[in-house]
Amino acid sequence: MAQAFLERAGFEARSAGTHPSRELHPNVVEAMQEIGLDLSGRVPRKLAVDDIEWADLVVTMGCGDECPVLPEKDYRDWPIEDPIGKTVEGTRPIRDEIARRSAELLVGLHVEASGYREPGFADRYDRYRPHTPVVVVDLLCRIAGVERPKLVVDLGSGTGHSTEIWAGRAGEVVGIEPNPAMRAVAEARAPAGVRYLDASSYATGLADGSVDVVTAAQSLHWMEPDPTFAEVARILRPGGVFAACDYDVPPVIQHEVDEVLGRVCGRVIDLKGRIDKEHIERMRESGRFRRTRELVVHSIEEGNAERVVGYALSLGTVAGMLREDATEDELGLTELRSVAERAIGDRPAPWFVGYRLRVGIR
Numbered sequence: 001m002a003q004a005f006l007e008r009a010g011f012e013a014r015s016a017g018t019h020p021s022r023e024l025h026p027n028v029v030e031a032m033q034e035i036g037l038d039l040s041g042r043v044p045r046k047l048a049v050d051d052i053e054w055a056d057l058v059v060t061m062g063c064g065d066e067c068p069v070l071p072e073k074d075y076r077d078w079p080i081e082d083p084i085g086k087t088v089e090g091t092r093p094i095r096d097e098i099a100r101r102s103a104e105l106l107v108g109l110h111v112e113a114s115g116y117r118e119p120g121f122a123d124r125y126d127r128y129r130p131h132t133p134v135v136v137v138d139l140l141c142r143i144a145g146v147e148r149p150k151l152v153v154d155l156g157s158g159t160g161h162s163t164e165i166w167a168g169r170a171g172e173v174v175g176i177e178p179n180p181a182m183r184a185v186a187e188a189r190a191p192a193g194v195r196y197l198d199a200s201s202y203a204t205g206l207a208d209g210s211v212d213v214v215t216a217a218q219s220l221h222w223m224e225p226d227p228t229f230a231e232v233a234r235i236l237r238p239g240g241v242f243a244a245c246d247y248d249v250p251p252v253i254q255h256e257v258d259e260v261l262g263r264v265c266g267r268v269i270d271l272k273g274r275i276d277k278e279h280i281e282r283m284r285e286s287g288r289f290r291r292t293r294e295l296v297v298h299s300i301e302e303g304n305a306e307r308v309v310g311y312a313l314s315l316g317t318v319a320g321m322l323r324e325d326a327t328e329d330e331l332g333l334t335e336l337r338s339v340a341e342r343a344i345g346d347r348p349a350p351w352f353v354g355y356r357l358r359v360g361i362r
Contacts, residue, residue: 001028001095002059004037005102009224011109014051018066020044021084028083031091035099035226059105076105096230100202103224107178107200110222116316118323122181126159128310130247130353132217133299136162137169140213143359144241149212153235155201155228156219160186160194162245167191170212176204202227204235211235217245225282229360233288236362242289244279244358250311251301252352253344257308260339264332268317280358289360297355302348305340312336 003015021044032039049068052058060067061080069075078101083091116125141147149170154163157175159182166173168191175196177183183196190196199205201216201223214232216223232242250261283292303311312318312333321331328334 001032001039001098002102004032004039005099005224006106008037009102009106011106014045014054016045016047016051018047018063020046025084027086027088027091028095030088031083031095034088034092035095057105057109096227099224100227103202103227104200106224107222116179116319117181118319121314121316121319122159122179122185124310125182125314126161126185128303128307128314129159129161129218130251130299130301130351132162132165132245133297133353133355134165135297135299136215136243136245136355136357137165139295139297139357140215140241140243140359141169143361144212145239146212151206151211152213152215153204153206153211155204155214155216155232156222157186157196157217158182158219160190160196162215162217163196164189164191164194167194174204174206176201202231204231206235208234209237212237212240214240214242215245216243218247220244220246220279225278225286229283229286229288232360233362238362240362242283242360242362244283246279246356246358248354248356251354253303253308253349256343257336257340260332260336261308261312264312264318264336265315267331268315268321283358283360289362291361293359295357295359297357299353299355301351301353303351304346304348305337305344306346308340308344309333309337 003013006013024039024042024044029039047063047067052068052070052073055073057074057076060075060077062077080098081094083094141149150172152166152170152173154173154175157163157177160175163173163175163186170193173194175186175194176199177186177196178198178200180198183198187196197205214236220228236242249265250258252258253261280292280294283289318331322328
């Protein structure tokens, strides 16, 4: 099951057991088929040292001393219950736990490969990134049918840009952010009624049906959709609203700057096409929402040449590549700095930022 989840996310994975069965258990095949993963043609394999040598990361599930241990390999242990002999009903919670752990593992690997945990990155992100416009609050309250939501939850809340706009507009606002550096920046200026939790989009710890609005602003691409949508559906009340909010990259600033910044973004991120194609489709296919729709809004901010370059440096992939010895010349940052200083300089220029909202109604 874990192999299937990881492969669907684009990773190479192998699975093997110390005492493999002759064939996959029918309850496992059926439980995975329910969520669109076909394991019927797979055959269990016995774990070999070659598998450990091949892997960058080894996840064990209670095999203990029988698992080969090689030096300098990264090992994780998941205490997963064995589905052998269980009904399909009894297998579903095991499947969902493996899905949740796989999703958290994938997010961790993506974050480690990026620059999000680099010293100073959170402050740079907070200073230079666009802020979610307040019109999003008005729009989602209208769709949810409430003037003042009792509880709003912001998944992947980062430094709080998309969380604190709800202050004073909701009874309680909770930001879910597992990155301690990002969360610390948000907590340092948290307004009344806003708090932050060290949790994930797959396990918020909030009560069933307790939330009016859930948002994921510029963050859903970090999350595995199935366990995220399952958790969103669990905590939303009937009629509650989920919205994935993503801004277009790059903003409209000045035509020369836009051209060079677009090339920088094109070199280091491939998320925009994935977001456009997958967010709304996966929301619809999940079966968790009664109705879905896509909306577009915009905001206007200001920024000088320093902010243009700072924005580029606030992209996690840029920070990660610089950490891995890529040069600013190679990433196009030197050209961007030169063009921005010539075209804009120190005077603030308007930034037109377009936002796409993929909305699901519970």
